[in-house]
Amino acid sequence: MNATGSLPPPWDSVGERLRARGLRWTPQRRTVMEVLAEADGHITSAELVEQCRARDASTIPSTVYRTLDVLEELGLVRHGHGANGGEEFHVRPTREHGHLHCAGCGATWELAASQASAIEDAFRAADGFEIDIGHVTLVGRCRTCAAAETRG
Amino acid sequence: MNATGSLPPPWDSVGERLRARGLRWTPQRRTVMEVLAEADGHITSAELVEQCRARDASTIPSTVYRTLDVLEELGLVRHGHGANGGEEFHVRPTREHGHLHCAGCGATWELAASQASAIEDAFRAADGFEIDIGHVTLVGRCRTCAAAETRG
């Protein structure tokens, strides 16, 4: 049995990857991995801390945040900001994608990769800017709410 | 001399506008207006609190935050989120504009209205989404940093 036990890829090799960099594989970090492995997709910091605490009541928030920093350096998660500015994490291996949030109805949804490409092109053309479409949740009005406002 | 003293437009009429809605014109709110009038453009919550405290050492942060809520309802400021998710305010009467932040060199700059229009069009075409381009600071790589990364 390897040092990381039965975690699924890409989490099963995290221990080795940490050690290869002179970093350490600790029980606290393993707890964070377990939660992330189950949360595949998105998770907010608050959710992550809460779920770590469910597995290990002695979980300290600052340890979780610092573990996330390390995982981001390893490329296993990427942090972003939700519509209210709060931190949220994209868990690998999720494809690149953006989030849109409607300030009218409160919905948040993903922007498909093909649509994202068109938008990235627009930024590139406008300003030479290579936007990281996934980093912040973009806020505006969905088609329905925008139409309702125009009418009303 | 009117009730708001020598504040410049549109701040000189805030007192009346508040009263017209059954709200009140208080010394604390006046302090916030004075700072905003000088900060024309952008200001973060922390900067605002700090500058209010410089004028009136007894300034309480929660009062400042609540005043900002009221001013946003009046349309005199609009809140947004910086590259790190922190709150920041756009002070009227500034035109609509977006902010871009380069994760490479750390620079933040404004997106001109004409460029913003092209990007708004791209969102509208992609998803029917009416983006509020000014609400969040968009993160990515500026032309220079993107080119440097491509090279090596």
Added chain:
DNA sequence: TGATCTATTGCAACAGTTCGCAATAAGCCT
């Protein structure tokens, strides 16, 4: 001017997040 109504303030508590620091413990080497 004074009474009245209630918006607003000040304060304290709290939630999310970061940081400094001393104690702990992972990983390496013998």
Added chain:
DNA sequence: AGGCTTATTGCGAACTGTTGCAATAGATCA
């Protein structure tokens, strides 16, 4: 297995921003 180095943890303090509540003080009307 034991010792050493230092990354990491746990904890407390600080910072940003929100909320509940009792006391204060604008605004209005007589």
